Amino acid sequence: xxxxxxxxxxxxxxxxxxxxxxxxxxxxxxxxxxxxxxxxxxxxxxxxxxxxxxxxxxxxxxxxxxxxxxxxxxxxxxxxxxxxxxxxxxxxxxxxxxxxxxxxxxxxxxxxxxxxxxxxxxxxxxxxxxxxxxxxxxxxxxxxxxxxxxxxxxxxxxxxxxxxxxxxxxxxxxxxxxxxxxxxxxxxxxxxxxxxxxxxxxxxxxxxxxxxxxxxxxxxxxxxxxxxxxxxxxxxxxxxxxxxxxxxxxxxxxxxxxxxxxxxxxxxxxxxxxxxxxxxxxxxxxxxxxxxxxxxxxxxx
Amino acid sequence: xxxxxxxxxxxxxxxxxxxxxxxxxxxxxxxxxxxxxxxxxxxxxxxxxxxxxxxxxxxxxxxxxxxxxxxxxxxxxxxxxxxxxxxxxxxxxxxxxxxxxxxxxxxxxxxxxxxxxxxxxxxxxxxxxxxxxxxxxxxxxxxxxxxxxxxxxxxxxxxxxxxxxxxxxxxxxxxxxxxxxxxxxxxxxxxxxxxxxxxxxxxxxxxxxxxxxxxxxxxxxxxxxxxxxxxxxxxxxxxxxxxxxxxxxxxxxxxxxxxxxxxxxxxxxxxxxxxxxxxxxxxxxxxxxxxxxxx
Numbered sequence: 001x002x003x004x005x006x007x008x009x010x011x012x013x014x015x016x017x018x019x020x021x022x023x024x025x026x027x028x029x030x031x032x033x034x035x036x037x038x039x040x041x042x043x044x045x046x047x048x049x050x051x052x053x054x055x056x057x058x059x060x061x062x063x064x065x066x067x068x069x070x071x072x073x074x075x076x077x078x079x080x081x082x083x084x085x086x087x088x089x090x091x092x093x094x095x096x097x098x099x100x101x102x103x104x105x106x107x108x109x110x111x112x113x114x115x116x117x118x119x120x121x122x123x124x125x126x127x128x129x130x131x132x133x134x135x136x137x138x139x140x141x142x143x144x145x146x147x148x149x150x151x152x153x154x155x156x157x158x159x160x161x162x163x164x165x166x167x168x169x170x171x172x173x174x175x176x177x178x179x180x181x182x183x184x185x186x187x188x189x190x191x192x193x194x195x196x197x198x199x200x201x202x203x204x205x206x207x208x209x210x211x212x213x214x215x216x217x218x219x220x221x222x223x224x225x226x227x228x229x230x231x232x233x234x235x236x237x238x239x240x241x242x243x244x245x246x247x248x249x250x251x252x253x254x255x256x257x258x259x260x261x262x263x264x265x266x267x268x269x270x271x272x273x274x275x276x277x278x279x280x281x282x283x284x285x286x287x288x289x290x291x292x293x294x295x296x297x298x299x300x301x
Numbered sequence: 302x303x304x305x306x307x308x309x310x311x312x313x314x315x316x317x318x319x320x321x322x323x324x325x326x327x328x329x330x331x332x333x334x335x336x337x338x339x340x341x342x343x344x345x346x347x348x349x350x351x352x353x354x355x356x357x358x359x360x361x362x363x364x365x366x367x368x369x370x371x372x373x374x375x376x377x378x379x380x381x382x383x384x385x386x387x388x389x390x391x392x393x394x395x396x397x398x399x400x401x402x403x404x405x406x407x408x409x410x411x412x413x414x415x416x417x418x419x420x421x422x423x424x425x426x427x428x429x430x431x432x433x434x435x436x437x438x439x440x441x442x443x444x445x446x447x448x449x450x451x452x453x454x455x456x457x458x459x460x461x462x463x464x465x466x467x468x469x470x471x472x473x474x475x476x477x478x479x480x481x482x483x484x485x486x487x488x489x490x491x492x493x494x495x496x497x498x499x500x501x502x503x504x505x506x507x508x509x510x511x512x513x514x515x516x517x518x519x520x521x522x523x524x525x526x527x528x529x530x531x532x533x534x535x536x537x538x539x540x541x542x543x544x545x546x547x548x549x550x551x552x553x554x555x556x557x558x559x560x561x562x563x564x565x566x567x568x569x570x571x572x573x574x575x576x577x578x579x580x581x582x583x584x585x586x587x588x589x590x591x592x593x594x595x596x
Contacts, residue, residue, distance in 0.1 A: 014498045015419035021406035022429065022473065025466025029444055030432055036443030047446065094336070097329055104330075110582050111337045117578055117585070118344075121527040122545035123567035126552055127347045130564065137346055170340070174589055181590035230436050233529045237549065253438060253530075260442050261534055270442050277439045284434065 041271035046264045058271035069272070071247045072255040078161060079251065080228040083168035088220055090172040095179035096209075109177065116173030125167070125237035129154055132163045154238060157248035164234050164249060175220040182216035183209070214295045222287050229280055232257070252276060344571075351568045355561035370561060374569070377562035381550045382539045385566060388547035391536075392526055393573075395457050395543060399525035400518045402464030403472055407517060408510060410467045411476030412502050416488065432470045437530075445534060459535045460528075464521070472517045475592050479513035480506060516588040519581045523574060544570045 016023070041058055043051035062069055094112055098105055118124050131137050134152035142148045153159045186209065194204045235243065235251040243250030243258075256276070260269035354370045378385045413419065414426055448459040467473055483506065491501050507514075529545040536542055542550065548570055551563045578585065 011417070011498075012419050015413050015417040018409045018413035018417065018498075018502070019419070019425070020409075021465060022410040022467040022470070025406075025463060025468045026428065026432065028447075029463055029466060029468050030435070030440055033440035033443035033447070034435075036446070037439065040442065047449070094333075097333065100326075100329065102326060102329060102333070108333050108337060109586060110578075112340060113582075113586060113589075114344075114578060115340060117523065118527075118571055118574055121571065121574070122529050122548045123347075123570045124343075126548060126563060126567045127343055130350070130560070131343055131346065170343075177586050177589045226434065226436070230438065233545075236529070236533075237552065240553065256438055256441075257530070257534075260445075266442055266446070273436075273438045273442060276436055280434075280436055 037270040037273055040267050041274050043267040045266040045270075047266055048264075051267065054267060058268045059275075061268065062271060062275060068247060068250065069255060072243070072250045072252050075161060075243075075248065075250050076229060076252040079165060079168075079231065080225060082165045084221065084224045084228055086165065086169040087172045087224060088175055088217070090169060091175035091220070092179050092213075092217070094172070095176045095183060098176075098180055099183040109180065113173035113177055116171040119167065119171035120233055122233060122237055125234045128163065128167050128234070129238050155245050157244075157246040160238065160245055160248045164231075164238060167234055168228065168231070175224060178220055179213070179216060182213050186212045211296045215297060218287070218291055218295045222284060225283055225287070226280055229276065229283070347564060347568050351561065351565040353561060355559065373561035373565035376559070377551065377566035377569070380547055380566075381554045383542065383547070385544070385547055385569070387540060388542050388544045391457075391541060392543040392545075395460055395532075396522050396525045398457070398461040399464045400521045402461060403467075403469055403521040404514050404518055406465050406467035407469070407472040408476055408507065408514060409502075411473045411480055412498075412506055414473065415477045415480035416485075416501075416506070417498060429470050429473060432468075433474060441534075448535070454535055455537045455541060457536075457541070460525075460531050464525075469521070471592075472521070475517065475588075476510060476513045478592065479510060483509050512584075515581070516584055519577060519584055520588065523577060526573060 040051060042054060042056065044054045044057075045051035098108055102108070115124075132153040133139075134155070136153075138153070139150045142150045151159065153163050190208050190212065191204055194208050199207060230253055231251055232253040235249045235254050236257075239245070239249045239254075241254075243254050252272075253276075256269055256272045259265045259272060349365070351373055352369045352371070353367075353373075355373070380388065410429075414422070414429070444459070445454075448454060451458075453459050453462075463469075487505050487509075488501050491505055496504070527545065528543075529549070532543045532546050533549075536546065539550070548563070548566055551559065551566055
């Protein structure tokens with residue numbers, strides 16, 4: 001095997017030739033900018049005049065001096081806490097039904113997956129906005145069938161975020177596909193053995209299916225949580241780029257965008273960006289720490 | 302609910318008769334079909350509404366339009382300030398370059414990580430994996446400052462260049478996994494025949510890597526095509542706008558009379574994605590199932 005050979009200079013040179021695109025990209029577009037935004041987060045910078053050192057002023061502003069920032073945190077956490085469980089719940093539920101050896105699995109899977117593929121686009125956000133508008137199809141349905149004069153979901157601060165949560169839930173297809181792949185990995189022997197021990201289907205579900213699926217549930221949970229914190233397009237389109245009505249859809253990334261590219265508060269926006277990195281890092285760490293209490297890996301015996 | 306169903310239909314695993322099994326399957330099909338129609342309904346609504354006159358889109362809720370209002374497409378295509386053929390051309394140029402960039406750069410890098418030995422391999426690999434989890438927003442602002450300094454704002458370079466520098470590390474990971482599945486004996490045989498790493502990459506790894514390259518190409522196309530944030534930041538003049546920006550422009554200038562046009566262009570903007578989906582659906586679904594790529 002080549003791994004056991006000593007590394008010659010030539011070997012290294014060839015390898016770094018292949019690595020060079022990523023190395024360049026990493027240094028220039030990831031690491032450099034990360035350090036850059038770390039520095040900028042301690043400055044005041046408007047892109048046109050040189051950055052001015054501001055100490056921890058930006059972070060102090062984040063902690064208390066900026067109600068819209070606090071609002072964006074509330075909106076984003078609300079969105080993550082509602083949309084991730086809803087999305088994963090649908091994904092798991094449908095995957096479990098699809099895993100029962102039904103014919104036409106491929107067609108069902110494609111149909112349920114399609115929204116997930118299109119869901120992040122501007123076109124779908126525009127469509128969603130029309131569907132939930134005051135005279136949209138949802139309200140027609142509610143009026144004609146139930147005689148309920150529903151509010152305008154999109155322009156009502158109490159409901160606008162709800163429409164975005166539903167839009168996220170509509171895209172349960174990708175985690176569903178991952179759940180299905182995970183369910184297929186559970187060996188039939190497990191169920192047979194459980195059945196011999198007298199486990200009923202309900203017990204099999206709770207003592208075989210769910211425990212063996214926990215690594216996949218964990219994976220989906222982490223990926224969806226990270227993704228949800230970064231949602232941008234739907235809130236931008238549904239609120240006309242304002243985060244309205246009354247800042248009720250002011251996503252974290254939308255506020256970041258606004259500060260950086262509309263108000264040119266690049267220093268303050270860098271601080272906002274770094275806090276997002278920290279939030280995602282902490283959320284991921286907590287997930288991983290909690291994993292040992294509820295995630296079962298097959299090789300534990 | 303599955304649990305409840307299971308309990309109702311199968312009180313004991315040994316008592317399941319063929320008949321009740323068939324009935325429960327029929328019920329599941331019924332449920333899935335209804336739910337599938339419910340899921341697709343918004344898209345059907347979009348397609349139907351795009352063919353209705355603007356003033357009846359909301360009042361007329363029928364599935365079949367009374368007459369087909371192709372005017373919506375004609376008016377929509379004219380766009381605001383620039384027609385949609387400009388936006389589509391821009392989008393396709395960017396998406397095509399993104400595909401080429403990702404396929405080339407990520408396969409180079411993946412080959413190094415999967416097959417070659419070099420100093421600091423482990424820490425570099427770990428760094429590469431970490432960048433997958435990193436939110437793009439962390440580097441967004443300094444990247445903008447850098448590209449602005451290069452004078453690249455309002456060109457496609459800030460959008461396309463990162464793809465040639467393997468910044469979307471998920472694809473590297475995907476390909477590393479794939480290359481690890483290619484038998485090493487093939488490399489070794491070639492090595493005995495006197496081939497160096499560069500020839501092995503081009504004549505052995507690259508051809509065998511095709512399935513992973515296709516997955517990368519398909520996802521690169523879709524993600525770049527539907528991306529809104531990056532063009533929003535970098536493309537400032539209308540003649541450089543991509544399709545999502547063109548749609549946004551149409552939305553921003555809307556009046557009741559342009560609803561039909563806006564919905565028509567929304568649907569049209571999804572058509573390339575539909576086509577890619579129908580051709581590559583197996584590929585897409587396998588790609589997600591095996592690597593957990595986000596959809």
